[in-house]
Structures are given as structure tokens and as C-alpha cells.
Amino acid sequence: MHVAGLVKEFRRVKRITGRFGGLRTFFSREYDVIRAVDDVSFDIDSGELVGYLGPNGAGKSTTIKMLTGILPPPTAGTVTVAGRDPARERKANALNIGVVFGQRSQLWWDLPLRESFRALRDLYGVPSAEGERRQRELVELLDMAEFLDTPVRQLSLGQRMRGDLAAAMLHQPRLLYLDEPTVGLDVVAKQRIREFIAHINAELGTTVILTTHDLEDVEQLCRRIILIDHGRVLYDGGLAELMARYAPYRDLVVTLAEPSDVVVASADQVKRDGPVVTLRFRSDQVKAPEIISAVTAAYPVVDLSVVEPRLEAVISQIYTQRGLPEMVAS
């Protein structure tokens, strides 16, 4: 997939307030232009699993919609998916891709899942024996046998999401777009969905583009992330590299036999709460055992643990200051 200089602008009628505002807005010819995607470029190779992340309103869904061809051609720039322009070759592109929008089901509300699956297999022209085999596999992987004959409207959110994922995979697309596939799910249901995503990526080689606000999804699944804000790419690279660059430290949390400050070389005390002291050290310059030895040699230690920086801390700082920080403070 190749995306170059992608721009999408929306025109929105300017709202007029005051007397007869609603009516005047209705007849108005004045527009505001919203640049939802602003010069985005990236390449994604076959078999990658990439997190496409950003705060609310960053332009993620708009990008995904252009990649799937749901939206008309972009304001500027190009998108090529498997050699095709998705907006102009929508049908051919559809055979190559699967899409799941977590907030909105693609299934037929009144039909049982089994019927929805059959209709989709027909729609995509999947030969019936092959379709049956894939369906059986998906039903097993997502543990759906119990509710296969239940109308979609009666399914729980977790069941419905599993149904949507299976529906998107029945024609075995090379590329799967997932827009918040775990939104609103409990921890067990989220875990099941994550395992499924990891499975299809590893076993079928499906390329996955994942949009989510759940950073545990990202930590567990993505090696690479593309981070956007205000329609622009802030970061495109490895998750490990992001952490190493912006949070190259570890915390050693020590509980002492009695309250005291701790002074050791190569680590700074960043917090003290009674006998519990937090020491921070650069993990690229000094190893945890060295700090632990120094502390235990000089202080009566009751308990200790090493705490890794959280992706959440890095991402929330990037969102708050709307750009990449020098280094994340905490």
C-alpha cells in the first residue's frame, strides 16, 4: 500500500446564529473548510500489522475511509492499494480488503449470523465448499457456534464484534482495516479479539491496519505505529523505538524498613511516600541490577520492583503537547 501526499477537505456550511439562524444556515452558501487529512504519506508492506493512532478528530477514520474507497477521491494526493486506486476501482478493491468499524456493524440486523455469512459468501463469489470450510474455521477460532443462529440484533456487543470480524474475513482479504475493534468490550472479550487479529496476521499473512484508542491493543499487537494529529503524521516507526527514544528510563520502586531518602549514583529519587521511594535511571546507560545492588548495600530494603514506562504516558504527552516531546517526564 502506498499513500502519498494525501489530503482530504470537508466543506461544512457555516452556522449562522441569532434570529432565524437555523433557517439562514439552511439557505447559506458560506462554508468552512475542514482539512481532516493534511499531507499524509506512508507505505505499508504486505503482512505488516500497523497501528494507526491519534486523538479524537485526528483524521484516522477519514484516512481509513479513503483507503477502503468508501469516500470519493481525495482532495489531493494518491492512494494505491495492491496497485489499485480504491476510490476509482471500488469493486475490485473490495475483493482484496476486509473492513470492521467497531462502532457500526456491517451485518444484517434481522438475520442470524449464519444467514449473513451465507449472503456475504455469495456476494464475494466464494465457492461453497471453500466458504463452508472458512466459515467453520472462523466459527471455531472466534468461538461462535453458540450464537450462530441468533439474529444479530439480539447479540451482545462482544458477540456482534466477533461476527463482524468473521464476516470481514470470509472472502480471505489480503488486507484488513480495523477501526476500534475492541471498543466497549470487557477484558476477556478484548483479549479474544486481539488473539484473533494476531492469528490472522501470523498464520494467514493478512496485512492489518488497526485504529484504536486502547493502548493495550497496540502494546500487544503492533510493532509499528503511525501517529497522526490534526491530519498530519507525527511519528511513523517502531513501537520499541518510540519508547526507547522518548522514555529511555526505568523506575525502581523501593520499600525501606524505615522512611528515608535514597542517594545512589546513576539514579535520581523522583518520589518519596513514607518508606516507599521511587528512583529513576536511564535504562540505556545503566542496568537495573547495578542500581539494585547499590541500594540494597546502603539501605535496609524490604521490597522492590522495577517499573517500565507505559506507552500511555508517552502517547498522552504527545497528544497533550500536540507534538513529539524531547523526552517524556513521567
Ligand SMILES: Nc1ncnc2c1ncn2[C@@H]1O[C@H](COP(=O)(O)OP(=O)(O)OP(=O)(O)O)[C@@H](O)[C@H]1O
Ligand atoms: N463527513 C464529514 N463532513 C465534515 N467533516 C468531517 C466529516 N468526517 C469527518 N469530519 C471532520 O474531520 C476531522 C477528522 O475526523 P475523523 O473522523 O477522521 O477523526 P478520527 O481520528 O477518526 O477521530 P475519532 O478518534 O474521534 O474517531 C474532524 O474534525 C471531523 O469533524
